[in-house]
Amino acid sequence: MTASIRNLKRLQKKLDKLPVIAKQRIREAMEEAASEIVALAKSLVPVDSGELRDSIGWTWGRAPKGAMTLGKVQSIGGDLTITIYAGNSEAFYARWVEFGTAAHTAGGKFAGATIPAIPASPYFYVSFRALRKRVKGKITRATRKAAREVAAAQ
Numbered sequence: 001m002t003a004s005i006r007n008l009k010r011l012q013k014k015l016d017k018l019p020v021i022a023k024q025r026i027r028e029a030m031e032e033a034a035s036e037i038v039a040l041a042k043s044l045v046p047v048d049s050g051e052l053r054d055s056i057g058w059t060w061g062r063a064p065k066g067a068m069t070l071g072k073v074q075s076i077g078g079d080l081t082i083t084i085y086a087g088n089s090e091a092f093y094a095r096w097v098e099f100g101t102a103a104h105t106a107g108g109k110f111a112g113a114t115i116p117a118i119p120a121s122p123y124f125y126v127s128f129r130a131l132r133k134r135v136k137g138k139i140t141r142a143t144r145k146a147a148r149e150v151a152a153a154q
Contacts (some may be wrong), residue, residue: 022146023080028127029142030082033135034058037084037127044123045086056093056124058084066126069096086124098124 032060041056055067063069063085100120106113 010049021150022143025142025146026139027080027148028137029056030080033131033138034076034082034084037131037135040131041086041123042126046121046123052086052091052097053096055088055094056086058082064088066092068098084128094124097121 019072038056042053045053045056047053059082061081061083063083066089067085067087069083069085074123086098098120099122100116101118103113103117106115125150
C-alpha cells in the first residue's frame with residue numbers, strides 16, 4: 001500500500017507563507033495585549049508627580065535602563081520579543097511603590113533617623129495577572145487565524 005500527497009507544491013507554498021502571516025498576526029495581537037496591560041497598570045498606579053505613571057510602557061526588545069520589567073515574551077527566532085516595563089532614571093522608585101518598603105533606621109548623613117514603612121501599592125504585576133488569560137487567548141486566536149488564512153489562500 002502506498003500513499004501520495006496531491007498538490008504537494010501548492011501545500012508547500014502555503015506552509016512557507018505561514019511564518020510570515022503568523023508573525024504579523026501574532027505581532028499585532030502582542031501589541032494589543034501589551035497596550036491593554038499598560039493601560040490597566042497606568043490606571044492602578046498611585047500618582048504624585050506623574051513620572052511613574054508616564055514611565056509605564058512596552059517596547060519591542062529591551063526595556064529602558066533602570067526599568068522594572070513585567071515580563072518578556074520572546075519567539076524562537078528572537079524577532080518577536082516584547083517587554084512591558086515600569087520605571088526609568090527619573091522614576092527609579094517603581095519597585096518601592098509596587099512592593100512597599102520596611103521601616104528602617106538611616107545611616108550615613110542621616111544616621112539615627114527612623115524611616116517609616118511604606119505600604120505596597122501593587123499596580124504592575126496585578127495588571128498582568130488580571131489580563132493573563134485574555135492575553136494568552138488573544139495570541140492563540142491570532143495564530144489560529146493566520147493558519148486558517150494560509151490554508152484558505154490559493
